[in-house]
Amino acid sequence: MTIFLACCAWVMTIGACVSAILSIEKASDRIKTLHQIPCSGCAFFTNDYRLKCTVNPINACTEAAIGCRDFEPRTQPCHACRQCQHKFE
Ligand code: SF4
Structure with a gap:
């Protein structure tokens, strides 16, 4: 006995x-997938929860945005960042 x-x-x-171990591998794969979402570096991303993207608001910040054809690299700080800069100037 x-x-x-x-x-x-x-x-x-x-x-x-x-x-x-399997849970950690699954979480790692999920995190890798989420890091492929390009919206935070896109010029059309507003950083505003009410309208995240002016071009594809439904797909913004989701896995559907991976490989987005409208992605445009951001060259200037986001609108919210610019507003903060104006406050401190
Ligand atoms: S245009 Fe595409 S990549 Fe850019 S913020 Fe909108 S959904 Fe994301």
């Missing part, structure tokens, strides 16, 4: 470790 319980404990321990 003792050997059976010891085997059960090891099986449960190994199962927990495998589950933790």
Whole structure:
């Protein structure tokens, strides 16, 4: 009986470790996918939760924005950043 319980404990321990490793891999893949969303570096991104993008507001900041054909690299700070700069000038 003792050997059976010891085997059960090891099986449960190994199962927990495998589950933790799989969860970490899954989270890592998810984070890599989210880092591919280009909106934060796009000229059309407003940084305003009411209208995140003036071109594709539905797709902005979602996985649908990965590979967006309307992506335009931002050359100036966002509108909200410019407003903050005016306050401190
Ligand atoms: S144009 Fe495309 S990449 Fe740019 S903010 Fe809108 S959805 Fe994102």
